[in-house]
Amino acid sequence: MKYLDEFSNPELASKLVDQIHAATSGEWAMMEVCGGQTHSIIRHGIDQLLPDSIELIHGPGCPVCVTPLEMIDKALAIAEQPGVIFCSFGDMLRVPGSGKDLFRIKSAGADVRVVYSPLDALNLARDNPDKQVVFFGIGFETTAPANAMTVYQAQRLGVPNFSLLVSHVLVPPAIAAIMESPTCRVQAFLAAGHVCSVMGTSEYPPLAAKYEVPIVVTGFEPLDILEGIRRTVLQLESGRYELENAYPRAVRDEGNPAAMAMLRDVFEITDRAWRGIGMIPGSGWKLSSRYAEFDAEERFSVTDIHTAESSVCRSGEVLQGLIKPHECEAFGNECTPRNPLGATMVSSEGACAAYYTYRRLDLPTPTVREPAGTRG
Amino acid sequence: MAEPDTAPIDLDGWVCPAPLRDSPTIVMGHGGGGALSAELVEHLFLPGFGPAAADVQLGDSAIVDVGGTRLAFSTDSYVVRPMFFPGGSIGDLAVHGTVNDLAMAGATPLVLSTAFILEEGTDLADIGRVAEAMGAAASAAGVRLVTGDTKVVDSGHGDKVFVNTAGIGLVPDGVDLRPDAAQVGDAVIVSGDIGVHGVAVMSSREGLEFETSIESDTAPLHGLVAAMLETGARLRVLRDPTRGGVAASLNEIAKASGVGVELTERELPIPQPVRDACGLLGLDPLYVANEGKLVAFVAAEDAELVLEAMRRHEYGKGASLVGTCVEAHPGMVVARTGLGGTRVVDLPLGEQLPRIC
Numbered sequence: 190m191k192y193l194d195e196f197s198n199p200e201l202a203s204k205l206v207d208q209i210h211a212a213t214s215g216e217w218a219m220m221e222v223c224g225g226q227t228h229s230i231i232r233h234g235i236d237q238l239l240p241d242s243i244e245l246i247h248g249p250g251c252p253v254c255v256t257p258l259e260m261i262d263k264a265l266a267i268a269e270q271p272g273v274i275f276c277s278f279g280d281m282l283r284v285p286g287s288g289k290d291l292f293r294i295k296s297a298g299a300d301v302r303v304v305y306s307p308l309d310a311l312n313l314a315r316d317n318p319d320k321q322v323v324f325f326g327i328g329f330e331t332t333a334p335a336n337a338m339t340v341y342q343a344q345r346l347g348v349p350n351f352s353l354l355v356s357h358v359l360v361p362p363a364i365a366a367i368m369e370s371p372t373c374r375v376q377a378f379l380a381a382g383h384v385c386s387v388m389g390t391s392e393y394p395p396l397a398a399k400y401e402v403p404i405v406v407t408g409f410e411p412l413d414i415l416e417g418i419r420r421t422v423l424q425l426e427s428g429r430y431e432l433e434n435a436y437p438r439a440v441r442d443e444g445n446p447a448a449m450a451m452l453r454d455v456f457e458i459t460d461r462a463w464r465g466i467g468m469i470p471g472s473g474w475k476l477s478s479r480y481a482e483f484d485a486e487e488r489f490s491v492t493d494i495h496t497a498e499s500s501v502c503r504s505g506e507v508l509q510g511l512i513k514p515h516e517c518e519a520f521g522n523e524c525t526p527r528n529p530l531g532a533t534m535v536s537s538e539g540a541c542a543a544y545y546t547y548r549r550l551d552l553p554t555p556t557v558r559e560p561a562g563t564r565g
Numbered sequence: 566m567a568e569p570d571t572a573p574i575d576l577d578g579w580v581c582p583a584p585l586r587d588s589p590t591i592v593m594g595h596g597g598g599g600a601l602s603a604e605l606v607e608h609l610f611l612p613g614f615g616p617a618a619a620d621v622q623l624g625d626s627a628i629v630d631v632g633g634t635r636l637a638f639s640t641d642s643y644v645v646r647p648m649f650f651p652g653g654s655i656g657d658l659a660v661h662g663t664v665n666d667l668a669m670a671g672a673t674p675l676v677l678s679t680a681f682i683l684e685e686g687t688d689l690a691d692i693g694r695v696a697e698a699m700g701a702a703a704s705a706a707g708v709r710l711v712t713g714d715t716k717v718v719d720s721g722h723g724d725k726v727f728v729n730t731a732g733i734g735l736v737p738d739g740v741d742l743r744p745d746a747a748q749v750g751d752a753v754i755v756s757g758d759i760g761v762h763g764v765a766v767m768s769s770r771e772g773l774e775f776e777t778s779i780e781s782d783t784a785p786l787h788g789l790v791a792a793m794l795e796t797g798a799r800l801r802v803l804r805d806p807t808r809g810g811v812a813a814s815l816n817e818i819a820k821a822s823g824v825g826v827e828l829t830e831r832e833l834p835i836p837q838p839v840r841d842a843c844g845l846l847g848l849d850p851l852y853v854a855n856e857g858k859l860v861a862f863v864a865a866e867d868a869e870l871v872l873e874a875m876r877r878h879e880y881g882k883g884a885s886l887v888g889t890c891v892e893a894h895p896g897m898v899v900a901r902t903g904l905g906g907t908r909v910v911d912l913p914l915g916e917q918l919p920r921i922c
Contacts, residue, residue: 194840199831202904234906296590305846411904527600547908549897 196410197233205415206238212422216242218374219421220367220510222360223329223381224251224539225409231543233411239418246374246510247540249363250381252328253280254508254532254539255463258498260356261286263491264325267354268299270489274317276310277325278332279303284535287496307339307353314343314351323485326353330384333357333474334448337455340476340483352485355475358461360384361392362472368400372511377425379407379417382436387452389444393432401430408436455480464498464532465505504531507540514544521545596644598808598854599913603817624744625666625805628736637672639663640731648695648726650769652762652780655728656698658856661783663732664706665805668787669859671742671794672734677703679730680714684723695726706785708732734787740794746801747822751890752868754861756789756875757883758782759811760839763853768842775845779838784857789880796874798867804860809913812851812898814860815888816912820896822862828888828900828910851900852913862890 221227227247230236236245249255265286268275275291282291282303295301300320304310307324314322326336336353343351360381367373380393385406397404403424407417417435424431434440454477461473476484486492498505502524503517514520514533524530526542533539594601611618622628626639641662648655659679667674679699683692703710765781786805793800802822806814811833819826835850843850857880863871868886875881898910 197903199903199905232902232908233904234902234908235904237906238904292592292594293590296592546911549909549911 196408196412198412202238202411202415205412205419209243209415209419209422210240212419212426213240213242214426216244217376217422217425218244218246218510219377219379219418219425220246220248220375221379221407221414221417222248222250222364223383223409224248224254225383226379226381226407226414227251227540228543229409229411229414231547234547235411235414243418243422245418247507247514247543248367248378248510249463249466249508250329250360250384251533251539252332252358253284253535254504255358255466256281256284256327256356256532257462257464257496258286259462259494259496260327260354261290262496263486263494264354265289265291265294266491266494267323267485267489268294268301270321272320273489274300274302274313274320274322275325276302276304276307276313276322278305278327280535281325281327283529284532285529307336308342311339311343311346311348311351314348315346318350320350321488322351323489324351324353325356327356329358329360329381330387330452331381333456334387334445334451337448337451340455340480341451343483344480349482352483352488353476354485355456356461357456357474358463359458359472359474361396362469363463363466364396364404365400366466366469366472367509368396368402370509372509375402375510377403377421377430378405379414379421380404382406382408382413382440385434385436385440385444387445387448389449390432390434390440390442391444397430397432403430404432406432406434406436406440408439463508465502465508467505502531504533504541507533514541515548517541521549596808597913598813602808603912622743624670626670626672626734628670635736637667637670637734637736638731639666639670639734640729641666642727642729644724644727645766646724647766647769648691650781651765651777653783653856654695654698655726656695657702657781657783659728659730660699660702660706660708661785661856662807663730664708664785664787665856665859667732667734668785668790669742669803669805670734670736671740671790671800671803672736672787673791674706674708674732674734674785674787676709676711677730677732678712678714679710679728681716682723682727682729683715683717684725685717685720687725692726695728699728702785706787737794742800742803744802744804744818745821745823747818747824747862747890748801748864749824749890749892750865751801751824751862752865752886753815753826753828753888753890754863754868754872754875755806755811755834755885755887756786756859756861756881757857757885758834758836758839759806759855759858760835760843760850760853761858762807762856763810764839764842766854767846775842777838777842779836779842782855782857784880786857786859786880789859789875789878792874792878792881793861793871796867796870798871798874799864800861800867800871801864802862806855806858806860808854810850810852810854811860812849812910813913815898815910816896818860818862819890819898820912822890823895825891825894825896826888826898827891827893828898830900831903832885832887834883834885834887851910865889 310324456474457477459475506512529535533541626637761782768777804814875884
């Protein structure tokens with residue numbers, strides 16, 4: 190595909206790797222924010238090509254991973270109700286709530302469907318006027334415009350049997366929360382290119398200035414990531430901390446004005462809990478009062494569901510970059526992609542799953558123990 | 566199986582980490598050809614069958630000795646949706662799938678049975694097209710459809726048409742292909758472009774329609790296998806990488822043979838449209854189904870000989886050497902990435918889940 194294959198070229202990659210090696214003299218810890226970048230780094234073995242003194246810390250940018258347990262329990266409670274068609278992106282189906290996941294609810298007879306676009310869910314609602322169709326609207330600024338458009342269309346077309354279970358989160362408040370953490374080790378950020386293609390770059394210079402960290406907007410193909418790392422290293426080595434855009438083929442400074450207008454209309458800022466991290470003020474979106482009638486939480490009366498997170502799973506520390514996945518005692522033992530304790534092990538973009546799937550060979554993986562007896 | 570397992574079915578006793586073991590029901594992943602499917606066979610069916618399934622061979626075909634003649638015997642059911650897709654139909658698959666299962670044992674397919682489970686209300690014209698496709702595929706493959714059965718279920722209790730076929734083939738003298746026969750040093754070959762069938766079906770699946778020039782690769786492979794056997798090369802294992810894709814087949818063979826498999830990612834023949842569709846949907850072509858391809862484990866010195874013979878055959882033109890068997894990481898498949906890193910290519914769990922962004 191154009192703009193994909195060219196950015197995986199091994200010869201050019203090896204040139205960039207050489208330049209990174211030549212530019213690096215210090216020890217640097219940088220965080221790639223987006224789970225898609227983590228996936229690409231591990232899948233292509235990019236971190237294996239870097240100087241030992243560069244550490245990539247895997248950030249909280251996997252939408253599946255940071256969706257709180259409580260929200261999944263709400264999804265399960267809605268999906269189990271008769272007359273409901275519950276639609277979701279595929280990744281979410283295997284994320285465990287309190288003891289169940291959407292797959293299991295489906296196998297027990299609930300109508301749970303994987304869709305590729307929220308607009309497909311809206312079409313389902315129009316085709317099934319006697320059913321309630323709910324879409325699980327999770328994700329960052331990337332998935333939000335399509336969800337916003339769907340709610341906008343639902344109102345415009347008058348589709349009263351559609352609703353959205355909203356769990357949207359925002360990147361800049363998460364960057365601030367990471368930098369405010371007393372145990373923070375992050376010295377620079379590879380910002381999530383696709384988020385910036387929607388929102389533009391204006392939110393990031395104040396963060397770079399306040400926390401004195403370089404922030405480089407970075408893409409997802411191997412060359413994009415290497416170029417992001419190279420520019421970050423150059424800033425770190427010269428003591429600069431600026432916003433740079435290393436993904437200009439997709440990201441304009443002003444973002445996507447049409448998408449942003451739609452987001453402003455449909456959503457408003459709210460506090461959100463992040464799985465494994467906790468409450469971050471002003472870090473998410475909920476439906477604005479103009480569209481409150483499409484809020485699935487209200488429609489199905491699940492606002493009172495409150496759930497505590499697993500005490501064994503250390504995904505919060507993984508998401509904050511405090512430990513690497515394999516440094517968790519449960520990694521590869523109680524917690525595997527087949528029996529995940531936390532969402533970072535479920536999603537293909539989750540750091541734990543990426544380590545387990547692609548990197549088991551190089552890690553001092555603990556030997557698999559006999560059955561633990563109970564599921565977490 | 567080394568020993569018949571006659572233990573009672575103990576759902577709680579499934580080896581760790583057993584997924585969904587507290588789920589009392591079948592989930593879609595049990596049919597995905599990955600780890601969940603394997604566990605269902607090992608921990609539910611075999612204990613359930615008891616001594617009747619003693620010494621069963623868990624390959625694509627069973628080899629049965631009848632008065633000194635070795636017969637390959639295999640069965641498979643087809644539930645593909647939609648029943649017509651670019652490049653074929655459920656009828657083509659029903660013939661080719663069973664023919665190929667026999668061919669992977671080195672057998673010459675002779676006869677097939679077929680059984681239809683039809684849903685009330687299904688268009689007769691559609692069933693007719695499926696039947697014609699089966700007839701044409703069987704004739705082209707040189708096998709006869711010799712017996713069959715038809716059942717109808719109430720509307721809503723099926724999905725238009727499910728097809729089962731079973732087949733019998735003759736294993737030539739001296740041919741002994743089995744999944745545990747791979748050896749360290751063996752060359753790993755695939756017969757052509759991978760991921761084609763899965764992408765073709767996905768492109769026409771309801772709710773997911775996208776435009777692609779890709780057509781299913783569904784094809785009978787016993788002729789290709791015969792050409793490979795004729796070379797006299799030391800063929801160790803053949804497998805048709807259907808559900809679960811090349812990754813599942815390689816993992817099964819690595820595990821059964823106790824060898825490691827090292828793939829060179831950039832040698833994998835992945836056509837551009839498959840690469841694009843998988844990139845868009847967040848899928849890995851190594852896990853996407855094929856219906857007209859095989860993977861072969863061959864003694865390294867004979868690899869060139871086999872590759873030449875394959876490339877001369879209609880269904881092996883794109884044959885490529887993609888990896889080798891190594892002593893390191895037994896039971897595990899590892900890919901060397903295009904950039905020079907490495908990654909583990911694991912057995913798929915169940916179905917591939919499309920990624921969010």
